[in-house]
Amino acid sequence: MLKGFAEASEKRPRLTIALVGLVTIFMIYGATQVSMTSEMEEFLPQDYTSVKVTNEIENEVGATVNEMILIEGDNLTTANAFQSIIELQVGLENNPKLQNYIARVQAYPDYLLNKIENYENLTNAELEARIQQLLAQSEISSQTSFLLSDNRDATLVTILVNSQLPTDQLHDQTKDLHDYTQSFDENHENLRMSNTGMLSMELETRGMMSRDNSILIPAAIIVIILILYLAFRRLSDTGLPFLVLGLGAVWMIGVMGLAGIPFTMVYVALVPIILGVGIDYTIHMLNRYYEERGRKLSAGKSAVKSVKTVGIAISLTAITTMIGFGSFGVSDMPPIREFGFLAAAGVFFIFVLATTLLPSLLTIRDRNRRKKKKRKEKRGKDRVGKTLSKIELGTHHHKAPILIGAGVITALCVISATGLTTTMSFDTFLPQDVESVATMQEVEDYFGGQNTAYVLVEGEVTSSEGLTLIHSLENSVKTDSRSEGLITDSSSLTGLILYSTGGTMPENTSQLELVLDNLENNYPERMKRLLIEDNKAVVYFSIQAETDKEMEKASEIIRSHMENYSLLGSGLDFEMEGEPAVGGSPVIISDIMGSIMPSMRNSILLAILLVGILLAIVFRSIIMGLIGALPVMLALSWEFGALGGLGWSLDVMNMMVSALAIGIGVDFTIHVTHRFQEEWKKNGKSPRKAISTTIQSVGRAILAAAATTIGVFIVLSLSRMPPVARFGQLAAMVIFFALVGALVVLPSALLAHAKWKER
Numbered sequence: 001m002l003k004g005f006a007e008a009s010e011k012r013p014r015l016t017i018a019l020v021g022l023v024t025i026f027m028i029y030g031a032t033q034v035s036m037t038s039e040m041e042e043f044l045p046q047d048y049t050s051v052k053v054t055n056e057i058e059n060e061v062g063a064t065v066n067e068m069i070l071i072e073g074d075n076l077t078t079a080n081a082f083q084s085i086i087e088l089q090v091g092l093e094n095n096p097k098l099q100n101y102i103a104r105v106q107a108y109p110d111y112l113l114n115k116i117e118n119y120e121n122l123t124n125a126e127l128e129a130r131i132q133q134l135l136a137q138s139e140i141s142s143q144t145s146f147l148l149s150d151n152r153d154a155t156l157v158t159i160l161v162n163s164q165l166p167t168d169q170l171h172d173q174t175k176d177l178h179d180y181t182q183s184f185d186e187n188h189e190n191l192r193m194s195n196t197g198m199l200s201m202e203l204e205t206r207g208m209m210s211r212d213n214s215i216l217i218p219a220a221i222i223v224i225i226l227i228l229y230l231a232f233r234r235l236s237d238t239g240l241p242f243l244v245l246g247l248g249a250v251w252m253i254g255v256m257g258l259a260g261i262p263f264t265m266v267y268v269a270l271v272p273i274i275l276g277v278g279i280d281y282t283i284h285m286l287n288r289y290y291e292e293r294g295r296k297l298s299a300g301k302s303a304v305k306s307v308k309t310v311g312i313a314i315s316l317t318a319i320t321t322m323i324g325f326g327s328f329g330v331s332d333m334p335p336i337r338e339f340g341f342l343a344a345a346g347v348f349f350i351f352v353l354a355t356t357l358l359p360s361l362l363t364i365r366d367r368n369r370r371k372k373k374k375r376k377e378k379r380g381k382d383r384v385g386k387t388l389s390k391i392e393l394g395t396h397h398h399k400a401p402i403l404i405g406a407g408v409i410t411a412l413c414v415i416s417a418t419g420l421t422t423t424m425s426f427d428t429f430l431p432q433d434v435e436s437v438a439t440m441q442e443v444e445d446y447f448g449g450q451n452t453a454y455v456l457v458e459g460e461v462t463s464s465e466g467l468t469l470i471h472s473l474e475n476s477v478k479t480d481s482r483s484e485g486l487i488t489d490s491s492s493l494t495g496l497i498l499y500s501t502g503g504t505m506p507e508n509t510s511q512l513e514l515v516l517d518n519l520e521n522n523y524p525e526r527m528k529r530l531l532i533e534d535n536k537a538v539v540y541f542s543i544q545a546e547t548d549k550e551m552e553k554a555s556e557i558i559r560s561h562m563e564n565y566s567l568l569g570s571g572l573d574f575e576m577e578g579e580p581a582v583g584g585s586p587v588i589i590s591d592i593m594g595s596i597m598p599s600m601r602n603s604i605l606l607a608i609l610l611v612g613i614l615l616a617i618v619f620r621s622i623i624m625g626l627i628g629a630l631p632v633m634l635a636l637s638w639e640f641g642a643l644g645g646l647g648w649s650l651d652v653m654n655m656m657v658s659a660l661a662i663g664i665g666v667d668f669t670i671h672v673t674h675r676f677q678e679e680w681k682k683n684g685k686s687p688r689k690a691i692s693t694t695i696q697s698v699g700r701a702i703l704a705a706a707a708t709t710i711g712v713f714i715v716l717s718l719s720r721m722p723p724v725a726r727f728g729q730l731a732a733m734v735i736f737f738a739l740v741g742a743l744v745v746l747p748s749a750l751l752a753h754a755k756w757k758e759r
Contacts, residue, residue, distance in 0.1 A: 011300075013360035020357050024247055027254025034257040045332045049576055050555075050591050053456050053583030058163075060532040065163040067174065067197035068156050069181055070439050070446075073190055076148065076155045077131050079124035084188055085109055088157060095180055101173040104160040104525050108147040111140055139503075146447055146489050146542055154446045160525075161199065174199045196439035204434045205721065212719050219718075223711040224279070231704040232286060236365065241282035244358055248278055248350035255345050261338050270343060275712060277321055278350035280667045280705040284310050285354050287701035289362055299366035303359035311355045313674040317667040318351035320614055324607035324662040332595050347663070388699045391743055392692050399748035406745045410634060413641020420640060421649045431720050444546060451543040451551070453558055453584035459572040461537035464505060464512060466572050467494045469565065473574075474539060477561050486554050489542040493530040496523065543586050548593040551586040558582050604658050608632060611666055619677065627749045628673050631741030632665035638737040639730070654730060661734045664709065668742030671698045676750050687754035691747050699743055706739040 044051045069088070073081055089105045092098060112134050113119065119127055134140050135148075147156045159177070161170070178195050185193040228238040252274065256263065288310040292302035325347065328340025395402065431437060455473070460466040471494040478487055497515055498505065500522075506512040520527050531537050541558060545551045562580040565572075575581055608629060616625025636658055643654060675698045679690035713735065716728030 013363045016356050016360040017364075020247065020353065024250060027251045030254030030257040031250060032257065033260075034253060035262045044588060045334065045592070045595075047332075048588070048591050049579040049581070050583045050587045053454060053576055053581050054585075054588060055583075057454050057456060057532065057538055057583065061529045061538075065161040065198060067159040067161055067177060067195065067199055068439075068443060069159070070154065070156060070194050070196060070443055072154050072192040075152055076191075077128070077135060077152050079122075079127040079131070081191070082109055082127065082131055084191060085155065085157065086113075088184055091184065092157075092159065092177075092180065095176075097176040098173060098180070100165065101162055101170070101177070102159055103162050105157060106147070106160070107157045108144040108155055111143045115140075143489075149446045154442075156443065156447065159197075161197075170199055171203055174203055194435060194439040194442075196436045196443060200436035201434065201440065204436050205431060208431060208434060208720055209724075212721065212724075216715055216719060220712045220715045223715055224708050227704065227708045227711055228283075231283070231700070232290070237286055240286070240358060240361060241279060243361075244282050244350060244353045245275060245278045247353055247357070248346055249274060251349040252342055252346035256342060259341075261342070267335075267339065267342065270339065270346065274343065274346040274350065275709065277347055277663045277667060278354075279708050280317075280664070280671075280701075281314050281350055281354040282358060283705045283708070284314060284671060284698070284701045285358050286362075287697070287704070289359075291697060293366075300363045303363045307355050307359055309678065310671075313671050314351060314354060316614075316618055316674065317670045318347055320611045320666045320670065321347045321663045323610045323614065324666065325659065327604075327607040327610065328659070333592065343659075384700060384703060388695050388703075388743075391699070391747075392695045395691060395695070395744065395747040395751055396688055399752050402744060402748040403752065406634060406741075409641075410637045413637045413644075416644035417637070417640035419644050431722060433720070444544075447544070451545055451584070451586040453541045453543055453554065453582060453587050455539040455541070455558065455562065455574070456576065456581040456583070457537045457539065457572055457574060458535055458581075459570075461493065461531070461535060461572065462512070462516060463571070464509070465570070467497065467512075468505065469568075469570055469572055470494045470537065470539060471498075473561060473565050474541075476564075477541060477558055480557050480561070482553065483557050486544060486550060487541050487557060488544050491530070491540040491542075493527075493537050496526060496530060541584075545586055548589055552590040552594065555582065555587045555590040558587075601655070604636070604655065604662065607659075607662050608636075611662065615670070615673075619673065623753060624673070627746070627753060628669050630749055631669045631738055631746050632662055634741040634745060635661040635665045635734055635737040639734045642730070642733055648726070648730075657727065657730045657734050660731055661738060664706075664735050665738040665741065668702050668706075668738055669746060671702060672742050672746050673750065676747075676754075680754060687751050687758065690754070691751050695743065695747060702739065702742060706735055710735050 046052070046055075071085065071088075075081065076085070085107050086109050089107055089109075092102060092105050095102075112131060115134055116122075116127070116130050119130075122130070135144070147158070149155065163170070165173070178200070181193050181195050185191065224242070225238050228241060229235065232238070249271070252270070253263075256267075285306050288306040289302050292305045293299070297305065322344040325340045325343040328336050328343075432441070457466075457470060461470065470492055474490040474492055474495070477483060478490060480487075494505075496519060497512075500519060501515060506515050529538065529540075541554075543551065543554045545554055559580040559582055562574045562582060566574045566580075573581075611632065612625045612629040614625075615628035616622045619625065619628065639654075639658065639661060640650075643650060648654070672694055675694045676690050679685045679693045680687060683690075685693065710732045713728040713732040717725050717732065719725045719728065
């Protein structure tokens with residue numbers, strides 16, 4: 001097949017370009033069909049019970065999206081502060097710009113007002129005395145603890161947002177909320193107010209990312225252009241790789257649209273990964289093309305020879321890289337499965353373009369040009385050549401120390417990696433210099449993490465027995481010794497009934513029905529959230545968790561109590577499909593983190609195994625397969641050692657870098673091994689001369705590819721978004737590790753193996 005590609009690029013280059021153009025037009029159509037989404041459902045495995053419970057509840061009452069206004073002051077329980085908070089609540093509820101946006105506003109005065117008669121007619125001294133009297137009661141103090149700090153110098157106004165509104169409208173009205181808060185703050189000198197919440201943080205971080213991208217993307221392009229120009233000293237040689245990569249990206253996005261895969265923020269990582277893999281293909285093709293041109297071959301013959309030689313190595317790297325990304329298909333997570341599919345498709349497209357379009361363009365460009373006398377650089381005399389010569393001498397004279405040293409470093413990294421944790425603090429994913437993020441940190445310092453878990457209860461939920469049992473479940477969860485400071489509050493139909501009746505449960509059915517009717521009239525929004533159907537009720541638990549491990553612990557506590565209550569044989573059902581019917585973001589995150597890390601680990605191990613098997617088949621030797629997989633295993637081992645040394649935890653972004661390490665490492669490995677085999681076995685050179693030729697030829701292309709990709713990731717590491725910055729830092733390190741493995745360790749291993757074979 002490659003032979004046919006090669007001949008087409010020489011004999012019918014314009015036809016090849018025309019065919020690429022037709023495919024591109026079709027893929028552009030596909031790209032126009034791509035939809036963007038930030039909906040959480042797109043990220044979730046729909047077969048998880050926690051996801052099913054969450055979807056059922058949110059389909060009935062809408063997602064629980066809370067915005068918060070943090071109010072700080074010397075004492076927020078004074079009469080003036082109390083009245084200002086009520087004024088803020090009323091102003092928010094009656095603001096015409098926030099109509100349909102606000103479902104409910106909650107603040108600590110809500111728990112006091114029904115116990116203070118005619119508070120408007122009281123003097124400030126009388127009102128303040130009554131406030132202090134009520135807050136001194138343990139029950140009210142407990143109820144307001146998640147809204148009023150212990151020192152009473154901070155309070156929260158929580159705003160339940162109508163999450164069923166379109167995303168653009170949510171963002172616009174969140175801006176209106178910020179404007180109203182700022183205006184209110186300016187008119188109340190004794191209070192300091194700031195906004196936070198998921199919508200606020202999303203709004204502000206998106207704006208910051210847009211500003212970063214407007215600088216970082218052009219900077220990355222400039223870095224690539226400079227490195228490619230330094231490598232080839234020709235402007236068109238910087239443009240051709242961009243053309244191949246750009247078309248490959250368009251084709252990949254076209255497949256995304258044609259396959260109906262919505263674009264999410266997860267797929268932003270596809271761009272640098274495809275860039276890192278794809279730039280390698282084009283640089284190797286250009287490098288071999290100029291090598292053949294230096295041997296007085298015509299443009300067409302040079303292009304053909306490039307495809308027939310380097311094209312084979314590129315095809316092997318493409319296959320192994322596609323296998324590596326394809327192994328992501330074993331994941332439970334839809335985005336990771338689709339990420340693997342799209343990355344594999346992108347690699348395939350760039351391979352096709354690098355072995356068809358690029359040779360055709362080179363043939364047309366240089367067909368009528370005479371070969372220039374010589375390039376200014378002379379191998380062995382320029383700086384790159386001198387560096388490669390030193391590497392060459394090192395692999396020959398010090399191969400044993402190199403291999404032993406690599407083994408020792410790997411052993412130390414493995415030991416360091418044993419201390420890695422998978423605990424994720426979600427604060428590390430957000431930029432701390434954004435106001436809403438900084439405010440959220442303050443909220444967590446005052447009140448702990450703000451998360452909600454849902455419990456779905458079915459059956460006779462409005463009977464006295466059912467309500468009593470639900471109340472018992474709430475208390476058992478909150479009083480569990482493991483939940484101290486973790487599960488802080490709960491909300492249920494029983495709690496609302498007790499609140500409305502002063503703490504007593506109605507004695508008979510008729511009284512209970514009367515209370516429920518009154519609640520429907522007075523608190524319709526709350527009733528809608530607590531009683532979603534006549535036989536379905538929801539219990540909400542407030543969870544103060546900052547890491548996935550804390551969320552996992554809270555989820556285990558709730559589930560264990562639900563399992564106990566399920567065994568009572570009452571008229572209530574606490575299960576869905578045989579599992580505790582609990583959902584909400586902390587439970588889903590706990591479940592996902594419990595499966596995503598093993599899933600990605602298995603994917604990476606499977607990828608390494610498949611790569612080793614394929615290399616063994618290609619080179620017809622198990623030992624060569626193991627040697628070929630060496631740079632990949634070294635890069636991964638050193639990556640995990642670096643994580644341990646830096647004190648970073650193992651998370652999803654790090655595992656994405658591991659996928660990059662496999663893709664880049666395999667590319668470098670196959671090019672070095674394939675060229676060594678060609679020079680040693682096919683051209684009959686001695687192992688030392690074969691290694692010398694390999695390092696001086698392929699080494700240049702690998703250095704250029706590595707420098708380009710590392711440069712891009714260093715630029716990304718300047719991002720103000722912590723996950724992007726860390727991704728860039730770690731990716732640059734891992735590519736450097738793969739480079740060292742491919743140009744230093746692998747040649748030493750190949751040379752040692754070849755000399756052993758010749759004995």
